[in-house]
Amino acid sequence: MNRLGIHSIKELALSSVEMLRKEFGVLGEEINQHANGIDYSRILDVYIPSSRSFGKSQILSHHYTNRKEVELLLSEILDDVCFRLHMHQVVASPDKRKWEELRT
Incomplete structure (x- = not known):
């Protein structure tokens, strides 16, 4: 632009x-x-997601290397996800995979 x-x-x-x-x-x-404030998008349709998942994405302001900062950041993300699970009355179970299995 x-x-x-x-x-x-x-x-x-x-x-x-x-x-x-x-x-x-x-x-x-x-x-x-x-x-110009014109939008012809349909907003009447009800959106039903194909899967029921709860996540949290976040844009970080810098590259974190301090362990305490990373722990605080993850704790805040976890609090947000747990709150949304609670609000939707969803019970979650822990992922039993090992860290090495989750790496891409």
Whole structure:
């Protein structure tokens, strides 16, 4: 977007749909519509996940090497997952595999 001189949502909303379509293909028009607050996505459909799993992804600010920091981070992630399990009244069992079996 910067290369096209677009630095804000307002500039994107005011951009030529033809230019965006040329640059991004069919998504160019949709990008412009979203910038203008237009979204034709269907939201009436009920989403039912194919599997019932609970996880937590997190973007880390840096490479952690301090064991105490890693333990605190994992503890916070575990607290979040456990809370969501509790809210959904789900009982979990521990994974019995060894660490070496989990490595990719």
